[in-house]
Amino acid sequence: MAKMMYRDAVVSTIAEEMERDENVVCLGEDIVGGMGTPGGPEAIGGIWSTSTGLFGKFGADRVIDTPISESAIMGAAAGLALSGKRPIAELMFADFIGVSLDQIWNQIAKFRYMFGGKTKCPAVIRMAYGAGYNAAAQHSQAVHQILTGMPGLKVVMPTTPADVKGLLRTAIRDDDPVIFLEHKALYGVSGEVPDDPDYMIPFGHARLSRAGQDVTIVSTGLLLGFCEAVADKLAAEGIGCDVIDLRTTSPLDEETILDSVEVTGRLIVVDEAPPRCSLGADICALVAEKAFASLKAPPLSVNPPHTPIPFARELESAYLPSVDKIEAAVRKVLGYR
Amino acid sequence: MQLSREALLRAYRQMKVIREFEERLHVDIQTGEIAGFTHLYCGQEAVAVGVCEHLDNDDKIVSTHRGHGHCLAKGCDVNGMMKEIWGSRDGLCKGKGGSMHIADVDKGMLGANGIVGAGAPIAVGAGIAAKIDGKGKVAITFSGDGACNQGTTFEAMNMAVVTKAATIFVFENNHYSEHTGYQYAVGTSGDIASRAEAFGMKVWRGDGTDFFSVYETMREVLDYVRVPGNGPAAVEFDTERFFGHFEGDPQRYRGPGELDRIREMRDCLKNFRKSVTDAGLLEHADLDALDAEVLEAIEESVRQAKAADRPTAEDVLTDVYISY
Numbered sequence: 001m002a003k004m005m006y007r008d009a010v011v012s013t014i015a016e017e018m019e020r021d022e023n024v025v026c027l028g029e030d031i032v033g034g035m036g037t038p039g040g041p042e043a044i045g046g047i048w049s050t051s052t053g054l055f056g057k058f059g060a061d062r063v064i065d066t067p068i069s070e071s072a073i074m075g076a077a078a079g080l081a082l083s084g085k086r087p088i089a090e091l092m093f094a095d096f097i098g099v100s101l102d103q104i105w106n107q108i109a110k111f112r113y114m115f116g117g118k119t120k121c122p123a124v125i126r127m128a129y130g131a132g133y134n135a136a137a138q139h140s141q142a143v144h145q146i147l148t149g150m151p152g153l154k155v156v157m158p159t160t161p162a163d164v165k166g167l168l169r170t171a172i173r174d175d176d177p178v179i180f181l182e183h184k185a186l187y188g189v190s191g192e193v194p195d196d197p198d199y200m201i202p203f204g205h206a207r208l209s210r211a212g213q214d215v216t217i218v219s220t221g222l223l224l225g226f227c228e229a230v231a232d233k234l235a236a237e238g239i240g241c242d243v244i245d246l247r248t249t250s251p252l253d254e255e256t257i258l259d260s261v262e263v264t265g266r267l268i269v270v271d272e273a274p275p276r277c278s279l280g281a282d283i284c285a286l287v288a289e290k291a292f293a294s295l296k297a298p299p300l301s302v303n304p305p306h307t308p309i310p311f312a313r314e315l316e317s318a319y320l321p322s323v324d325k326i327e328a329a330v331r332k333v334l335g336y337r
Numbered sequence: 338m339q340l341s342r343e344a345l346l347r348a349y350r351q352m353k354v355i356r357e358f359e360e361r362l363h364v365d366i367q368t369g370e371i372a373g374f375t376h377l378y379c380g381q382e383a384v385a386v387g388v389c390e391h392l393d394n395d396d397k398i399v400s401t402h403r404g405h406g407h408c409l410a411k412g413c414d415v416n417g418m419m420k421e422i423w424g425s426r427d428g429l430c431k432g433k434g435g436s437m438h439i440a441d442v443d444k445g446m447l448g449a450n451g452i453v454g455a456g457a458p459i460a461v462g463a464g465i466a467a468k469i470d471g472k473g474k475v476a477i478t479f480s481g482d483g484a485c486n487q488g489t490t491f492e493a494m495n496m497a498v499v500t501k502a503a504t505i506f507v508f509e510n511n512h513y514s515e516h517t518g519y520q521y522a523v524g525t526s527g528d529i530a531s532r533a534e535a536f537g538m539k540v541w542r543g544d545g546t547d548f549f550s551v552y553e554t555m556r557e558v559l560d561y562v563r564v565p566g567n568g569p570a571a572v573e574f575d576t577e578r579f580f581g582h583f584e585g586d587p588q589r590y591r592g593p594g595e596l597d598r599i600r601e602m603r604d605c606l607k608n609f610r611k612s613v614t615d616a617g618l619l620e621h622a623d624l625d626a627l628d629a630e631v632l633e634a635i636e637e638s639v640r641q642a643k644a645a646d647r648p649t650a651e652d653v654l655t656d657v658y659i660s661y
């Protein structure tokens with residue numbers, strides 16, 4: 001075990017996989033940082049420090065600093081993947097999927113199926129998502145519900161440095177396209193990470209981060225920590241919460257959720273994306289369909305409102321699910337009837 | 338063509354407002370009181386002002402993430418802008434937009450923009466509207482040396498030509514897109530205007546640190562685009578940004594002494610002062626008086642921003658259709 005930050009788990013996993021497989025290549029804006037400047041390559045690196053040192057180690061052919069051209073970055077990832085490479089493309093902010101969506105949605109996601117299974121498309125698309133920086137409407141969004149709804153894509157949302165390591169390695173070695181969503185507010189979080197150079201976490205296996213008998217709380221990313229705080233607080237009152245970190249939204253670990261709800265009879269889904277057609281709606285429907293008899297209260301989803309993300313501190317914190325809102329939701333399902 | 342004394346004073350004042358607005362933000366941001374990402378326009382003032390001094394409220398501009406200068410030059414209220422950046426409830430966008438999304442459509446300012454390359458297509462639409470209305474109005478998009486590499490910018494240039502939109506593509510080449518040099522990222526050996534030319538537009542070039550170069554170039558560009566039927570045009574201004582890409586950028590990509598050199602040699606305010614006083618058009622005292630007045634105006638805007646009402650949780654739910 002080694003202690004490292006979430007962001008360092010990203011870089012070290014990429015470096016290890018590039019070392020192991022020469023077909024792995026990276027591309028993205030400012031991932032080298034300093035190209036064409038007096039300071040020179042790696043003068044500064046990318047804004048999240050998630051590619052530090054890669055250029056020096058692997059060179060310009062495999063660490064490709066691109067112009068601001070998200071559509072071409074994703075298209076190039078598609079072409080690389082169809083040509084025997086294993087691209088890891090970075091979107092600096094998840095919000096920029098808007099510029100590149102066709103290549104992700106109509107190309108990368110669909111090749112294997114449309115081509116009758118005659119090709120694979122081993123592209124990893126990494127992106128920084130999430131609110132908490134007052135970066136306003138176009139730099140704060142959680143985009144997983146859009147991408148989870150797209151057949152052909154696997155969608156990964158690690159919460160801890162160890163999960164970054166295990167899930168990113170699985171993503172890079174996977175032959176299907178994988179969306180890898182990194183929460184900006186977690187980049188600086190440290191945690192123990194296994195040293196095993198083949199440490200992998202299979203997709204579709206959620207992690208139980210707190211165990212209890214009374215309420216099931218499903219979440220991932222930044223908000224998972226909020227859910228844990230609520231669970232810890234309620235544990236002191238004798239209320240037990242299962243807190244489930246989804247890890248991947250596609251595939252979805254239905255079994256872990258259903259097993260938990262069968263015991264607790266109560267479900268809360270805590271999600272950073274807006275409420276319509278959301279993870280919460282999806283999982284509440286799943287539970288209503290497959291664990292109806294176990295339910296002691298209607299399943300509940302905690303989301304931001306159906307609005308764009310506002311700028312001012314007061315507005316953004318009112319917008320986001322908070323510890324208080326999650327606690328109130330837990331008490332509401334506990335108090336049902 | 339000689340500018341009147343009033344016009345010269347006004348142009349200087351506008352540039353100075355932008356300069357002091359940004360210098361003050363640079364200081365206030367260090368205190369941690371201002372939230373979010375802020376990209377300062379210092380160094381490029383001559384471009385915004387040299388362009389916008391030709392425009393009225395019916396001419397439209399579309400801006401970028403580095404938008405404060407464009408907004409101020411287009412007539413957005415200084416106090417309303419400062420309040421917005423401080424996230425106040427009575428900021429220009431009620432604290433909902435912040436630095437990257439300041440807009441004032443009544444002033445013909447169609448928004449700063451957090452998405453690089455998003456502005457150019459919007460200016461094509463506004464330019465088509467101007468063409469349809471037939472009153473000789475124009476729509477101007479500001480794009481950086483980074484934004485010029487975005488597919489949206491290419492599409493917009495071609496579509497403006499095809500539709501004969503009254504659109505002007507103003508490229509501000511400040512040599513960097515974030516941490517990347519334009520010589521690396523702009524494949525035409527760093528030359529942006531030649532691209533626009535290849536799309537079939539008439540193009541101009543000017544010195545974006547010299548107000549007079551920008552102003553005179555823009556007069557020609559506007560004389561051309563305001564003629565019904567002529568269609569779009571493009572202009573590239575070579576300029577400098579004095580601060581980091583965003584506040585907090587350690588700028589290790591710069592060369593030794595680069596910042597001192599550009600502040601010394603390529604400061605549009607210094608250059609303006611020198612040329613108007615050397616030519617005997619204005620006295621130092623005229624400009625000193627404006628400097629003092631502007632400093633006080635900025636101070637006042639900060640006072641107002643600090644004292645202004647803060648938004649509340651209910652404000653999250655206004656100004657949007659909510660069906661849930």
Ligand SMILES: Cc1ncc(C[n+]2csc(CCOP(=O)(O)OP(=O)(O)O)c2C)c(N)n1
Nearest residue numbers: 096403451452453481482483484513514515
């Ligand atoms: C679509 C999109 N891609 C990337 C970014 C991140 N980003 C913001 S500004 C910027 C550099 C823009 O450079 P340039 O167009 O030269 O403008 P300047 O910052 O020099 O004013 C980048 C990469 C973004 N905001 N939007």
Ligand SMILES: [Mg+2]
Nearest residue numbers: 481482513514
């Ligand atoms: Mg630039």
